[in-house]
Amino acid sequence: MRPLLMLLKSKVSTLFRRYWVLFLFPILVAGISIDGIQKWVIQYGSDIPKVWTDEAIKDWELPNFNPEFSAKPVSAAFYYNLPERVIYKTYTVYHPDHEPEGYWDWLHSIDAEIELDESKLLTEEDFVKAGELLFDYPIDSLGAIISKENVRDVGFYEYSEMPLSKDGIMPFARWIVTGKGKVYLGNLSCGMCHTKVMPDGSLLKGAQGSFPGDKAFAYGLQKAPENDVKAVSGFLFSSPWAEGDPHGELLSKKKQDILDAYAAVPTGAFGRQGTSILFPPQIPDLIGVKDRKYLDHGGLGQHRNIEDLMRYIAMNQSLDFLNMYGSFNPLGLNDEVINSGKPIMFPGTYDRHSDKQLYALAKYVYSIKAPENPNKPSQLTEKGKVIFAEQGCVTCHTPPYYTNNKLTPADGFEIPEEHYDKYDIFDISVGTDPGYTTKTRRGTGYYKVPSLRGLWYRGPFFHDASLAKLEDVLDPKRLESEYVPTAFIGAGIKNRAVSGHEFGLELDPEDKKALIAFLKTL
Amino acid sequence: MKVKILLLLVFLFPFQIFCQSKNTIDPIRFQIKNAGINVDGTISDWEYEISFDPKNLIDSKIKATANPQSIETGIKLRDKHLQGRQYFNVEKFPEIRISSKRFTSKGKGRFVGIFELQVKDVKKEITIPFAMIKSGKNQRFSAEFTINRLDYGIGESSLVLGDEVKILINFEK
Incomplete structure (x- = not known):
């Protein structure tokens, strides 16, 4: 019976793909809205794209400024062998002075609750709603940037000039409860960097965020031994092939010099992995990203369709720590270790979003609209x-x-002939600082x-x-x-x-x- | 009376300065619409060989070359971009060439010339109506015509940049 049903489903699916216009006609006559049709199509007619195939990953990203050090990501086999993330219910993080009485004890008294049931995602609305949940969902509970101790310490807020929402909420991290008494601070959600606290204390999701990430990180690193500070900074930024190896030079300095480099990155910029705190990237505004053809300031990821955005999310939620750049890996691993079958217990590298989760996330990002602009034409x-x-x-x-x-070359980058056909090139430099795109792991030689x-x-x-x-x-x-x-x-x-x-x-x-x-x- | 003339001169002088736009003295000008606004440009480096006799059009010849590296539009970076490979590609194609094939008279100093215009590696036959006014031993030529930049591989189709480029020629030999 089951094979018969599958055959029937496949036939209907084929018919639908070929003759979808005919299917639409009676629906339109019946007065069902386009929105309704879209929801129906999500439910019955479309497949979730398979995001990580060796073929797709091969040329999705642009080559590095030094092409021999272009990223070689993990294989599809490795990727799909990672367990899918379980999306637990998460909870608000308050500034210690604003935390409701008994909240902390209550968090420790509750059981884990799984919040996302993918089997219930059927309509466009379902996907967008789930996407918003995932946008705010921290993929790390190991304290990748900020820790439980940090967010319960008033001094941390003062040092980092952490903006709070109007209710005294620190909106860039969430508490994850994975069992009674198991309360972890969740880091590395999309919303961590892409949420802005507006002047009135409201939150604008998707915007150039106002998380002072590097200052906050520096606060946590103050208590760490110098070697640990150097090691983690190397994981994040090392690109030893870059001319002059500026990150190598930074790591050869004293701990305080490195902390100063973190603290110098202003709110609105963030030295995420593969970029730099010496040439920090401005946090991109995601509102309207659907209409942009390249992702990252250097245009590293092509954005030709929703699959590309899904890939970008998967890659940027730390999987790029497992990339090989020539024979260099940021964590000091090699192909043999990476592919040994053992989990690599580093934030974001031991599990993955399911394709359906990524699809929902991308759908949500596409759906984010800017608030009404108060500046009217005059x-x-x-x-x-x-x-x-x-x-x-x-x-x-x-x-x-x-x-x-389009992509504009930075000073010092000579556009390879084949790029003119492959990418959208505007072949003149506007002369801005070339450091980010010529001296980092994510550098392509271009700025978008x-x-x-x-x-x-x-x-x-x-x-x-x-x-x-x-x-x-x-x-x-x-x-x-x-x-x-x-x-x-x-x-x-x-x-x-x-x-x-x-x-x-x-x-x-x-x-x-x-x-x-x-x-x-x- | 003298005062009146003086006043008139005082009034006219700035007006004349205002009217004397740079364009009137540039022999090769072009105009293109960008976001609904006319962008004016010039090509200042050019050479010609002319042997034009209105009474002997059959043996008349006009031949000229222009150097696209001398393009100016008022924004230096834009000029540099226009010289790049996506527009004039001056490194590979350092000259724009135009050469007459035949002329016909349209009366009273007005003519129509059939020319071959070569921009980059594209050659096209174009028709240019022009005027020639003789002043003593000199001849003043003026012409206005339009080309489609995409026909010559100058840039790509754009939402804001027009395809048509108006070219205005005005010089004396």
Whole structure:
């Protein structure tokens, strides 16, 4: 009976794929909405993409700036041998002064509860809702960035300048309860970096986040031995093949110098694994990411469809620690150890999201909408719109996405001939600092042209978060070596030029005002 | 009366400065719409060989080359990009070439020329109406015509950048 049912299901599925228009017609006649059809299709007509195939993984990412050190990810066999994550119910983390009385004891008294039942995901709405849950779900309970002790320590909040929501909630981590008395601090959710506490204390999910991750990490590392600080910093950032090996040089310094480098990364930027605290990437705004063709500031991951976003999530939730870069692995492993069949007990490397979970997550990310923009069009913004066109901004920041979705080479990178056919290239450097894309594991030699949508709730600006405000972007003084960058400066540096993207610097003050007013409407 | 003339001159002088746009003295100008706004540009480095006799159109010849490396649009980085491989690719194609094939008269100093225009590695025959006014020993040529940049592989189709480029020629020999 079962094979017969499967055969029938397969036939119906084939018929549907071939003649879906005919299927739609009676539904439309019956007055069912397109939204309803979409839900129906999710339920009955579509398959969840298989995210990790050796073929797909092979050329999904762009090569490294030094191509011989391009990432070689784990195989599909390894990937699908990892156990799927069980999604437990998680709980709010409060600032110690705001924690409800008895909350801590209550957390220790409750049993584990599994919150996500994938078999119940049928409609588009189901997937989006589950995706939001997964967006906030911490994949680590080992204390990857911040620990249980940190978040129960008032000094941690003061040191890291941790923003809180209006109810005194620290929204970047969650308590995970895996059994009675087993309460862990959960790290490394998507929301950890991509949640912004707005000025009124509300939360904006998907935005350039306001988690002061590197400062928070530095706080925890203060008590760690120097060798441990060096080891973990090496896991995160080592790229020994990079010219001058700047991360190797950092690791040769004293513990305090390394902690200072972490603490120098401003809120709105984060040195996640494979990037840098010397060239820290601005946290990307995920709102509108569906319309962007490359992911990461260096455009490392191609984004051609939802599968690519799923891959990006899977890879970036720490699986890239298992990548081989030539013969180098960030954790000091080799192919033999990685493929030994034994779990690698490092945050994010011993289990994985199921494809269905990743699909839900991606669906949720695609669904995130910006809140209503308080900056309405006016005479001033209309003037700014004309200046935007006159200054040629539209060439790269092309409406409607306000990006042309292309990759621009950084200074010092020569575009390989074959890239012109493979990728979307805008073959001129705008001269911004090349460090991130030429000296990190994620560096490709390119920077993607960023979208200007949502500038009103974003900042700091530039790929390395050097400039706090849009006014600073248009300030010609930033090109001078005496300039004091208004956001990321760098540890031990008092002043430096913020070079590149020298557009609009010569506009008169009124035109700058109009241009900025327009940009804030996007 | 003198005061009036003086006042008139004082009034006209800034007006004349305002009207004397840079464009009138640039022999090769172009215009293209970008986000609904006309972007003006020039190509300042060019050479020509002209032997044009309105009474002997059969033996008349106009031949010119222009160096796309001398493109200016008012934004240096844009100029550099236009010189790159996705636009003029000046390293590989350092010259834009145009050469006449035949002319016909349209009366009163007006002519139509059939030219071969080569941009990058694309050659196309184009028709250019132009005027030639003789002033003493000199001849002043002026023409205005439009090409589709995509026909010559200049950039790619764009939501904001127009395909059509208006070219305005004005020089004296």
